[in-house]
Amino acid sequence: MAGLTDSAFRRLVKRHGACGHVVSEMVSSEALVRGLGRSLEYLAFTEEERPVSIQIFGGDPARMAEAARLVEARGADGVDVNMGCPVPKIARHSAGCGLMREPAHAAAIVSAMARAVAIPVTVKMRAGWSAREVNAPEIARRVADAGAAAVTVHGRTAEQAYRGQADWDLVARVAQAVSIPVFGSGDLMDAQQIVDRLRTTPVAGVLVGRGILHNPWLIAQAADELAGRPARVVAAGDRRRFLLEYIDLLAAEASGAYRPDVHDRWVVNKLRALCGYYTKGFEGGPRLRAAVNQAPSVAALRALIEEFFGAPAA
Ligand SMILES: Cc1cc2nc3c(=O)[nH]c(=O)nc-3n(C[C@H](O)[C@H](O)[C@H](O)COP(=O)(O)O)c2cc1C
Structure with a gap:
């Protein structure tokens, strides 16, 4: 797509x-x-x-x-x-x-x-x-x-x-x-x-x-x-992990010569596009999307996602 x-x-x-x-x-x-x-x-x-x-x-x-x-x-x-x-x-x-x-x-x-x-x-x-x-x-x-x-x-x-x-x-x-x-x-x-x-x-x-x-x-x-099985249940933690893994894969693609000014922007833009669909219908979705749109770095992006979906227990 x-x-x-x-x-x-x-x-x-x-x-x-x-x-x-x-x-x-x-x-x-x-x-x-x-x-x-x-x-x-x-x-x-x-x-x-x-x-x-x-x-x-x-x-x-x-x-x-x-x-x-x-x-x-x-x-x-x-x-x-x-x-x-x-x-x-x-x-x-x-x-x-x-x-x-x-x-x-x-x-x-x-x-x-x-x-x-x-x-x-x-x-x-x-x-x-x-x-x-x-x-x-x-x-x-x-x-x-x-x-x-x-x-x-x-x-x-x-x-x-x-x-x-x-x-x-x-x-x-x-x-x-x-x-x-x-x-x-x-x-x-x-x-x-x-x-x-x-x-x-x-x-x-x-x-x-x-x-x-x-x-x-x-x-x-x-x-x-x-297959006649109940459909698997997706928890907030799965949704959090998916986005964080996606960010990791994107960042790895740019890893040769990672330039935060260029590549952070690229990763944030990718997540911006995806989050419009990913969080549709979720309570607080518009707030997360607005925050993602403003995220200044990949680190900030990660923090927003962890906060939204709940960070894993330490
Ligand atoms: C943002 C976006 C990008 C799309 N890009 C492509 C594309 O590159 N090639 C393609 O064949 N269809 C593309 N489609 C169409 C989808 O493959 C699909 O046929 C259409 O969205 C209807 O299916 P859906 O209701 O499951 O989305 C795109 C659709 C959307 C919404």
């Missing part, structure tokens, strides 16, 4: 019991091919995260194929094409969800990628561009014919962004339209919803987005329920 998840977060979620395939935040194919900025860092993952796909976006078939080769060379288990991003600066340029308005072009991109690499090429899409342009079944058929190994459908249109509710009937229609695996996405905020969607929709699996930012144990809890 762009701006929110990263390798450290994915590692931790797995350490805390999540199973399944993880996908990186989206990265520009153009930036990857040209080696621009920090784009190559997005290709980094650890063995703990596997199976892992790297998601790329772009509108040029040759560039997307070249970026897919880079992803494959890094050893990822799959490469995912973003056809869901609604942000105009991406969607306007025949990329992200903009590709859903150009079915032949979308298929050409997948075809070029599938010919370029041996790892599975998968596609993440929305319901369509707008309520008048709901075409996920057609796009799924096109990309499946072009060589996609699986698709994930977030049942909202680009115009909806995150408003309204995800259309799981549409997800089911896509699953019935193609023979490749279809995964459903949208509004899976608790373990029971995950179990219900898996049981009532003909999907191969589900993708969890915002829910995992609020509750990193969500997938583990759903797996418990699917």
